[in-house]
Amino acid sequence: MKEFKNQIESCKSLKELEDLRVSLFGKKGFFAGEFAKMKKLPPEEKKSFAQKLNEDKEFFLNTLNEKKLHLEAEAIAYEMKKDGVDVTLFNQASEAGALHPVMDTMDKIIEYFVAMNFSIEEGPLVEDDFHNFEALNLPKYHPARDMQDTFYFEDGMLLRTHTSPVQIRTMLKDKPPIRMICPGAVFRRDYDLTHTPMFHQVEGLVVDKSGVVSFANLKYILEDFLKYMFGDVEVRFRPSFFPFTEPSAEVDISCIFCEGRGCRVCSHTGWLEVLGSGYVDENVFKAVGYEGVSGYAFGLGVERFAMLLHKIPDLRSLFEGDLRLLEQFR
Amino acid sequence: MIFTRKWLSEWIDLKDISSEEICTTLNSIGLEVDSLTKIEIPKNVVVAKVLSCKKHPDANKLNVCEVDLGDEVKQIVCGAPNVQAGQFVAVSKVGAVLPNGMKIKEATLRGVNSSGMICSSEEIGLPKMGSGIMVLDDSIGELVLGRELSEYDVFNDEIIEVELTANRGDCQSVYGIARDLSVPLDLDLRKFESEDEEDQLGIGRVLNVNATEKVDASLLYRVCEQGKISSPFIIDLRLAIADLYRETPLDRVLEYATYVSGVLLRAYSHECFSDKNEKATIKIKKHSNKLDAVFDKKNEISSFIGIYQFEESKATLNDERVILEANYTHPEIISQNSANKNIESDRHLYLSSRGSEPNLDFGMNYLEEILKKSSEVKFYAGSQQVIQNFEEIRIPISLCELKELIGEEIPKNKIVQILKRLGFYVTFKNEQSVINVQVPQFRHDIKNAQDVCEEIVRIVGIDNIASKPLYFSEKNRFNSAYNSFMKRKMYRQRAVGVGFFETLHFVFDNKTRLEKYGLQTVYKKRDLANPITNELNTLRTSLLPNLIESVNRNIKFGKKSIRLYEIGTVFDKTRDEELCFGLVFSGFKEYPKVSNHGKPEVIDFFTFADKISQVIGSFNLVKGKPKNLLVSPYEYALIIQDGKEVGYIGRVHKQIEKDLDLYRTYVCEVDMKKLPFDRKIAKSYSKFQESSRDLSLMIPKKLSFSTIKEFIEIKAPSELVKFYPIDIYEDENFGDKISLTIKFHFQSSEKTLEDEDVNKFLDSTLKSLNEKFGITMR
Secondary structure, three states: OHHHHHHHHHOOOHHHHHHHHHHHHOOOOHHHHHHHHHHHOOHHHHHHHHHHHHHHHHHHHHHHHHHHHHHHHHHHHHHHHHHOOOHHHOOOOOOOOEOOHHHHHHHHHHHHHHHOOOEEOOOOOEEOHHHHOHHHOOOOOOHHHHHOOOOEEOOOOEEOOOOHHHHHHHHHHOOOOEEEEEEEEEEOOOOEOOEOOEEEEEEEEEEEEOOOOOHHHHHHHHHHHHHHHHOOOOEEEEEEEEOOEEEEEEEEEEOOOOOOOOOOOOOOOOEEEEEEEEEEOHHHHHHOOOOOEEEEEEEEEHHHHHHHHHOOOOOHHHHOOOHHHHHHHO | OEEEHHHHHOOOOOOOOOHHHHHHHHHHOOOEEEEEEEOOOOOOEEEEEEEEEEEEOOEEEEEEEEEEOOOOEEEEEEOOOOOOOOOEEEEEOOOOEOOOOOEOOEEEEOOEEEEOEEOOOHHHOOOOOOOOOOEEOHHHOOOOOOOEHHHOHHHOOEEEEEEOOOOOHHHOOHHHHHHHHHHHHOOOOOOOOOOOOOOOOEHHHOEEEEOOOOOOOEEEEEEEEEOOOOOOHHHHHHHHHOOOOOOOHHHHHHHHHHHHHOOEEEEEEHHHHOOOOOOEEEEEEEOOOOOEEEEOOOOOEEEEOOOEEOHHHEOOOOOOEEEEEEEEOOHHHHHHHHOOOOOOOOHHHHHHHHOOOOOHHHHHHHHHHHHHHHOOEEEOEOOEEEOOOOOOOEEEEEHHHHHHHHOOOOOHHHHHHHHHHOOOEEEEOOOOOEEEEEOOOOOOOOOOHHHHHHHHHHHHOHHHOOOOOOOOOOOOOOOHHHHHHHHHHHHHHHHHHOOOEEOOOOOEEOHHHHHHOOOOOOOHHHOEOOOOOHHHOEEOOOOHHHHHHHHHHHHHOOOOEEEEEEEEEEEOOOOOEEEEEEEEEEEEOOOOOHHHOOOOOEOOHHHHHHHHHHHHOOOEEEEOOOOOOOEEEEEEEEEEEOOEEEEEEEEEOHHHHHHOOOOOEEEEEEEHHHOOOOOOOOOOOOOOOOEEEEEEEEEEOOOOHHHHHHHHHHHOOOOEEEEEEEEEEOOHHHOOEEEEEEEEEEOOOOOOOOHHHHHHHHHHHHHHHHHHHOOEEO
């Protein structure tokens, strides 16, 4: 009996085990032979003989099954091992592409304002003088027009120098209250290390009947927005001048590179200028025929945000499809 | 505006205020500080006097000077042409280290010993002041030989540069900056008073001003006799710091007085207006171009007021008698009248179009003071004037509205105090919530209540206003622009998932290039009038040229597998805008790696089309003729989605691949608005098993698969759910045929199909294909 046990244990393959099973439990196997012997035994011994034999049979069956499970598991493990690889051979270069950092930043900005219940508005790139300048309190010969070197077309139309004409179009199309942003490409005739003839802006406008929207509200949303974009930064408002807002303010954040101590990026001032904003000038409302309303507006350059957020040193590289830069955003 | 702390201190007392606080305050009131830098003069640079100056025996351009350094006299060789005996100069002694790193040592110059260096302003770290060495005078304080330059106030100063916004004409002067800064700092502005002189002859003897016609300018004239006009060192230095250094002393004094006072000042030669020292007559009238002008005795223009002075009329050091003019014109009149006139202008136009200082007396008196201080001049008593009425602007301010605008209440007394300090004249009744404000003449930018509000806000400090959230009504804001944003985003992300990189390119292109590629161009009458460069001289009419250029650039950087896309605006020939989606794939299908044994295959038409379908969804391709020369006519197809043409796909033309050294490159351009962005509708589907069969057919080479496809579709039973080609095989033995393997999928909605059902369908399909096209089984 012990010998059988050893035989089972020493089986090295499922085939060997199957052969052994047949030799033990088959029709001509060991146990068939033993049970045949029973016929010759006296009746009083039959019972105990059978009982013993059944017990042995069950014992070996169990042992055999256990061994079978074991060998099966071994066989699977062997198969797996055969297929095994050196996982460290994996090449980290993913086949995926990437969103452009400027467009990705624009998405983030849009998502904030959508969550704050602003609508998105769009307008044409080719604009006329009224929507781009005149209605925005930039009459002809206004010195502030110098600030925006404009691309003109032969027929007097122009490429919008900011997304503000979309505000004018929206005010002409809708009635207050208005709560909108206009993201998009804008154009200025300027091309050097820090200027490209095309860049992207997101501007916002909130208008309601007089007395509802205050300068304090403008401060609230811009502070919240800048913290959403840049994390825990300090926000500073400086009075400034834009023809379409009055009072106007430029908004700075404490430098995210040196935490306000002063570095090359912030020209050692500790502050980074990121936004222009203000209370909408009454002449803008006059131009669109609104009365008894007030509101705020703000605008930002998306490239500047993207460059600050991702420490991108060269503005022009953003428009060259340069994979050395883009691959880093996978 | 560039000025220094000490310069500003001449108008307000800054002794208890740090420079950092000055800058913070300037920023908070809207005068943005660009930089704050300290003047640093190196050690061992001292005041010295040139005792004698002789030509170097062996060098024409060098002088050998005996120089008194206070405790010793040294011999110094100097190459500056302006060195003279008697001058007070700055000498870098032996041992000094100059800002450029130069160490001063004992030296021998062509055999002559030299112990030190007589310095120019640049050599000791100051801006350039004329040419040659820097000559000092006592305008910086008592000149003590041997004293370190850095001990003098003027060299121990800080330079502040402020960026002015276009509305703040009133801050274009040192005085104007001081005036604005005095308000938040609560400091008194120094009053400027001129002293009357005795024994002066009246101006009436020498000048008559003739202004019979109506003009817009206000003018004030004075006359002086000059001995020798010189400009003191401190004025020269400050002008150099402000980048306004001028060639002649008279120009420097005029520039300085204008820069400090903000009043536009000119000097005319008396002779231009009179014959032989007789009484001069200045004629002021409108030129035919509407501009106010000064005319001389020959009735020729001497100057356009506030814009330009002609060289011939300018006073020089040779003129015994000089006419001085202070002028002012409202900036809006100047801007309007001077626009598009194509006339010459000088710095005065920049100042006058933004708003110069209207207080002419102040400017003239200040000029008189500095002239008298440094030069031998004798003024005639009194002045001749042409003064325009100043239109007073009165604005009622409702305190209620002010509160609503700012979002918090500022106490009435504080408002009144701020406005008064800013020079506004304020009246109000105690019980009323309205105050009446009269705007000072120098604040051209203030026209309405909002402008006045800004004044209050900037002095209070925006940072001191508490932020508050806005309460508003909810509103559904999902409009078509939002939908378009979400749609773009979905396609952008899909393209990224398939391995494309998003790019941005300018919406410009080069007209010649577009024409070469056979693309449309914007009509000449609607094209760009002032392009920035020739390379970008028109609008793009396709995204692909820019994308292909970027592929070329990336190949130069050594990239071997380049996949780019852009979603952006393109223009048609009438300049109408359209949003397009352009994709390009060049070179290897994959990056080299273990799974492709380091030998990735090069992109091909079918792989590219497959990638495009992963981005834009399933489509059919039909043959077509390219509308441009950008793509090869042999690997080109129109993309059809839901029966509509949405764009095209193709291989870049071999000529362009060659010219730009491209790898095998495929492009696709589709119209964004034609791509689907709607909900999918689920169709009912059969629960019974599907069976499929592959059939290899011998088909004529010239027969397009689309023809076979259309034919099968017409003949096919409803149980044929789909079929598509999976392999093509060519062999010389096939003659003018090729082997095409098609996979057929069958499924019934009523039962599981038996083999014989499927075979029956296939047999009948084959039979009709054979009858129609002579197609057989391989």
